[in-house]
Structure formats: structure tokens, C-alpha cells
Amino acid sequence: MDHPLLSVQDLTVQFRTRAGTITAVDRVSFDLAEGETLAILGETGSGKSVTAQAVMGLVPRPAGQVTGGRIIYDGTDLLTRPPSEARRLNGTELAMVFQDPLSSLNPVLRVGAQIGELFRRRRGASRAEARRKAIELMDRVGIPAAARRVDDYPHQFSGGMRQRVMIAMALALQPRLLIADEPTTALDVTVQAQIMALLADLKAEHRMAMILISHDLGVVAGVADRAMLMYAGRVVETGELREVYETTAHPYTRGLMASIPELDGPRERLQPIPGAPPDLMRLPSGCPFRPRCAYATDICASQPPTLAAVPTRPDSHRAACHHAEEVLADVVAG
């Protein structure tokens, strides 16, 4: 194939707040091929959601603004199009599932109407037809007694069922790219696994490309092909999921790996990264991760690291760390 489905290049998103301007997404680039799944990973505030919002044209205005870069979908740059025109791809080509299914569903509209309006307003379907398709979709995403529940309101569903409703909505018009922003964070552990299994299933069935956002490296392990780690709005490591997990080359990724809760492992193995996520208003010089990093040296304060090939898989695996090789050596040694 000649071009990727989605190519994000040097995307920069800024927010103007009362205290000053922050760069929530800082020159982020990634490609996504048809049918491929990319995991965007990182701590809270690292810019994962804002990246997704930018792709969907949903960066909250007027505070937020895409100030640079290109978002090329299927060969055309969405940022050069008028917003109302770019928005027309939403629902039909691009779809999104959000973190909190309750607040993401309209409390005063029946779920059937919320799913059905995609058919009615985007495809000109009749009320009856839209309703029938909504039931079909609810059935497909595993909502029991769909024909009866289609007239219920969001608050009458459990968390897991609400997220299924969201997924049904996202899938309605068979988009080519699905963005799932922490789709399981608000759910119980057992329900989390079911929702992830459903997403993996649907992705295979529709051969959709998917961007899966999470702060938990464990959640995406079975589903994603590639991983991209973000810190302070920047990409710090990217590569095939296996490479990133097994030959980790960034201390931040290593820290996040150590904090994956293991269901059967002893509890004390859980080690969060020391220190707090950075204040975007006052980023340190050089590498933003430096204050929390065990590998930090003088060069980390003077020179911001850029993404560079990791020797074990130079064609696909890249990390932005002056000490990538040391980290890699430590990881390989165990």
C-alpha cells in the first residue's frame, strides 16, 4: 500500500490558561496502517487524550488550539479543511469511545435514539429502520435483551453495558479507524477484560485500525501491534509492542512496566515511578523526565533528547533518551 491510513506529523496542541500557555502535545508524529492497532501509553496528563481529540477535531476551543503539524487521513490533511467539513469524517470514517461511559452518554435521550441517530442523521434512515439497526448493534456488542433495552436511558445500565452502548455507537457506520480513550479505566477489573475482548473481536471482524489509549501497559498487551509512550506531551519511546516491552530503552517506560499490577504476583512488586507528573507550565531544561530519572546526568539537563533508533531493532524501535543503551542493557540483564 502506498500511504498509511493516518499519518500524524509534528502535531502540536497548546492550551491557553489563566496561568499561561502550555504545550499539551509537543511535535508528536506517528503513522497508522489500515487494520493496525497502536497503543498510546503514558501517565496522567501526558497528552494522550489531547492527541486523540486533535485527530477527531475535538480539541476544546477557544482554550485549546492545534498550533502546528499535519494530520493526514487517507491522503488529505484534515487541518487544512474547514472544521465543519473535517467533522463530517467523524462517525463515518473515524469514531471514538471515551473513558467514562456514563458522562459520555446523553442522560436525557434513550440509548436506542443515541445509537440510531447515526443512521437517521448521517444516512437518512427512517425512525423504524434506525431503531432496528440500533437493536442489531446492541445485540452484536453483547447487550442482553437488546430489543427491550433499546428504550432505556443510560443511567439504567451498568458501567460495562454503558461502555458496550458507546462501542455500538462508535461502530454503527463501520468506521475505518476507532480511537478508544481508556475504554476500561472506569470499569471493574472483570468487566475490563470483557470489554477488551469485545474490542479485539470487533477489530478483527471489521478490520479496523485502532488507537488504544491507556495508562496501564498491561491492559493493551494482548491487543496492540505497536506502542507509543508519551511524557509531557512528547513521544519518548515507540516501536512494536513486543520490542518496547521486552527491550525497553527508556527509563520512563521501564518505570511504567514495573508498575503493571500483576493479578497473581505479590503486591509489593508494584512500584510507581517516584515523583509526580511534570507541571507543563514549568518544565525542566533538557529532558523533561530528568528530575525523576535514576539515569540522569549532566547532558540530560543541557540537551533535550530526540527520538533515535534503538540498536536491537533500528528500523522500528526508537527512544528519546541519552542513556538508552544503558537502560536497554539493564533491562536485558533483568
Added chain:
Amino acid sequence: MTAYLIRRTLFAVFVLWGAVTIVFLVLRLVPGDPAQLILGSDATQEEIAQLRDQMGLDRPLPVQYGKYLSDVVNLDFGDSYRYHRDAMDLVTERFPATVQLAVVATVIALLLGISLGVVAALRVNRLTDRLVSVFALLSQSMPSFWIGIVFILVFARQLHLLASGGKGGLDRMILPGITLALPFIAILIRLTRSGLLDVVHENYIQTARAKGLSERVVILRHAVRNALIPIVTVTGIEFGKLLGGAVIIETVFAWPGVGRLLIDSISARDYNVVQAAILMIAGGFVLINLVVDILYGYLDPRIRLGR
């Protein structure tokens, strides 16, 4: 929903009882002799004694209260001494005119207030928004009797466009209706505008945009209905206030409603009519609130279906 309705109805009865009791207490517990108060300072001793006997003022308070309550339940407020007719009949005759005026004012307010509020929210911080805000400020801060008089002078006397007063067709209702509606319009503008600006930040609005719906559909279908929920409550309360507020407007526009009857009766010390009028207004208020509670449940399924 049934349990909710029963709860609200019981509460409405309780509020009415409260209103009735307050009217009773105000008339009995104010310093001085109620009979004297009612008849005025130029009444003779015999007249006062006769009224005291008639009102049962020499009996103990609880007995008086019991008698009063049973009279109220039977809607028996005694006769108007001016018209020598049943006080409640006088009030009920006038009530439709007042309700009519309040309904017209409410419809005008809802139409104008909500649409101006939506327009202001869509154009937030731009010129249109500012102009709407100024309009809201003016509508709220100018006294209604003054606006009423200005309206009469401009539209009726000068331009001969609309009738200035008296009861009649729709054209006679427009001036008093708008005058009565203005403060309510201001409230609705603010409430719709701020409600919409809040709702627009809700996650489900982002979802609607992620579905590729046009901005018009996002606002009108997904945002406005949620923003309207608090407006229903306010409309009920304001409608009740309009019934009371009609007192002044009815006087300015010579509108033959309960309000004007109330004012006339107060100045003529026709207290039986005053009592009946106050209870009628209070009853209307309570009934409206009941309707509002039901509507509220309809708009917000989370309340209707019980959490």
C-alpha cells in the same frame, strides 16, 4: 413515578395548609383588635362588638382555628361587605383573567427568553451576546409599572398600534403581557445562556461531535434539552410570581383580574375578599409547582424512573 407523585401531592397539601395558617395568624396575632382593624378607626362600638361576635373572636384560639380551617376547606370566606356577595365567587370570577394574562406573559417570556439565551450562548462574548445581556439587564432593572406606563404612552397613545387596557382580544393582552414578562425574560436569558455554556462542556456533547453531527443538531438536540431542565423549575416558580406580579400590571393596564380586585379590596378594607384572593393566588402557585414537578420528571428520566 407514582410514589414520586404522591410525595409531591402531599407536599402541595402541606404548603397550602401553611399558607392558610399564615393568613389566619396574621389576622389574629397582629397587635390590636382584628374587628377594629377590619372595620377601621371610624367604626362604632356596637359595630365592633357585632363583628367580634360574628368572627367568634371571644372563643379560644384553637376553636377559632378549627372553625376557620373548616370554612376554608369549604371555600367559605364569608361575604364581601362592598358587594354583598360571596367573597370566593368574586375572586373566581376574576381568576381566569389573571391566569390568562400570566399565561400570555409566560409564553412570551419562554419564546423570547430561551431563543435569546441560545443566541447569546452561540455568540458568547461577541457583540450579539453583549447586546442580549444589556437587554436582559434593562428588562430586569426597570420597574414594571414604569415600563407599563411607557408602553401605554408609546404604543397606544402615540402610535395607536395596540390597545392600552381593558379586557378583550389578543391585541389587548400584548402590552400587559410583555410588561409582565420582561423580568422573567431576563431570568430565562441568563439561565439558558449559562446553562448552555455549562452543558457544552459535558462529555456527551463531545460524544455528539465525535459522531459527526452538525453543530446545529449538537446544540439543539443534545445540549438545549439538558440546559432546559432547570428552566422548568424556574418557569413554575416564576409563573406563580407572575400571578402575584399581575397585581401591579393589572392596575396599570386596567386589567380586571384578581390582582386589581385584591388592591381594591385592600384599600376598601374588604378583608374577606383579601383572604379569598390570597388563597386563590397561593393555591394557583402550589398547583403550578405540582405540574412543574411532574414535567421535571418527564424531562429528566433519572428523576422519573427513580435512582
